[in-house]
Amino acid sequence: MNSSFRRAAAVLALCAAAPALAQDLDDSKDNVAGPYVPTPWVIVDEMLKLADIRGEDVVYDLGSGDGRLVITAAKRFGARGVGIELQTELVEMARIGAKHEGVADRVKFVQGDLFQADIRSASVVVLYLLPHYVTRLVPRLRAELSPGTRIVSHDYPLAPWPPDKELSMDVPEKEMISGTSWTRLYYYVVPARVHGAWELTLPQALASAPLVMQITQEPHAVGGFVRDGGAELTLRDLAVRGEQVRFGLLYKGRLMAFEGTVAGDAMTGEVRARDQRGPWTARHRAPLPR
Numbered sequence: 459m460n461s462s463f464r465r466a467a468a469v470l471a472l473c474a475a476a477p478a479l480a481q482d483l484d485d486s487k488d489n490v491a492g493p494y495v496p497t498p499w500v501i502v503d504e505m506l507k508l509a510d511i512r513g514e515d516v517v518y519d520l521g522s523g524d525g526r527l528v529i530t531a532a533k534r535f536g537a538r539g540v541g542i543e544l545q546t547e548l549v550e551m552a553r554i555g556a557k558h559e560g561v562a563d564r565v566k567f568v569q570g571d572l573f574q575a576d577i578r579s580a581s582v583v584v585l586y587l588l589p590h591y592v593t594r595l596v597p598r599l600r601a602e603l604s605p606g607t608r609i610v611s612h613d614y615p616l617a618p619w620p621p622d623k624e625l626s627m628d629v630p631e632k633e634m635i636s637g638t639s640w641t642r643l644y645y646y647v648v649p650a651r652v653h654g655a656w657e658l659t660l661p662q663a664l665a666s667a668p669l670v671m672q673i674t675q676e677p678h679a680v681g682g683f684v685r686d687g688g689a690e691l692t693l694r695d696l697a698v699r700g701e702q703v704r705f706g707l708l709y710k711g712r713l714m715a716f717e718g719t720v721a722g723d724a725m726t727g728e729v730r731a732r733d734q735r736g737p738w739t740a741r742h743r744a745p746l747p748r
C-alpha cells in the first residue's frame with residue numbers, strides 16, 4: 459500500500475473522535491458498532507492470511523473504515539470485495555484509496571448500515587467491531603452466509619460460537635488503541651445448517667429401513683440422536699465444518715463412522731463399519747428455511 463495513503467489513513471484515525479467525522483453516526487439508533495479505529499497494517503496482513511484469501515473470494519468488511527482490508531485483499535490476492543461503512547467521509551476515502559491502488563474495478567464501498575446490508579454473496583467476512591455488536595451479528599452470519607464462508611474477527615470473538623482457530627500476537631501500536639499490545643484474531647467457518655429431523659438411509663446390510671435422525675444445532679454446540687424404537691442412540695462426535703459432516707453411531711451392536719456432505723435439504727456420504735462400507739443419504743423431513 460502506498461505511503462501517502464497510509465499517512466492519510468493514520469491522520470484520519472487520530473481524528474476519529476472529531477465531530478466532523480461523527481456527523482453520520484446516530485447513537486440513539488444503537489447501530490454504531492464502534493468508532494473508527496483502523497486495523498494496524500501488520501494485523502491486516504495476519505487477518506488476510508488467516509482467512510486464506512484467494513482470487514475467487516468476495517471479501518466483505520462490515521464497518522470498512524478507510525477500506526484497507528478490502529483494498530489489500532484485492533491488490534494482493536486478486537479478490538473482489540465490498541466494504542460497508544456508515545461514515546460518508548470514510549467511504550469516500552476508501553473509494554479514493556481503491557482508485558489509487560488500481561483495484562477500483564474489483565471493490566465496492568457502500569455507505570450504509572452493516573446491520574441492514576445484504577451480505578449473502580460474501581465468501582469471507584472481516585470484522586473489527588465492539589464485542590456487543592459482534593455477538594449481535596452471530597445469528598445473521600450463521601443464517602445468511604453460505605456454508606464454508608470464512609469469518610475473521612479482530613480482537614472480539616463471535617460468542618458463544620467457539621472459533622475454529624485463534625491467533626494471538628503482540629502489536630505495540632495497539633497499546634494506544636486498546637490499552638494493551640495483546641491482539642487476538644478469531645477465525646470461523648460457517649457450518650451447513652443441519653438443525654431438525656432427517657430421514658437417514660443406510661445400505662440394506664446395515665439398516666433394513668430408514669431411521670429418524672434428530673439434530674440440534676446451536677452456535678455453541680451441535681448434537682443429535684437416531685431413534686431406535688423407544689431408544690435414542692446418540693450421534694457420537696457430531697461435527698459440521700462448512701459443508702462437511704461427520705459422526706459415529708452404535709447401532710445394533712455395530713459402530714459406524716459417517717462422513718458426508720450437506721447440500722441444502724440433503725446429506726450424502728460414505729458409512730464405514732468393521733465389516734461393511736457403503737453410501738448413506740439423509741433427507742430433511744421438512745424443507746429447511748432458506
Ligand SMILES: C[S@@+](CC[C@H](N)C(=O)[O-])C[C@H]1O[C@@H](n2cnc3c(N)ncnc32)[C@H](O)[C@@H]1O
Nearest residue numbers: 489490491495496497521523543544571572586
Ligand atoms: C474499528 S473500525 C474498523 C475499520 C476497518 N474495518 C478496519 O479494520 O480497519 C469500525 C468501523 O465500523 C463503522 N461502523 C460502525 N457501525 C456501523 C454500522 N452500523 N454500519 C456500517 N459501519 C459501521 C465505523 O464507522 C468504523 O469505521
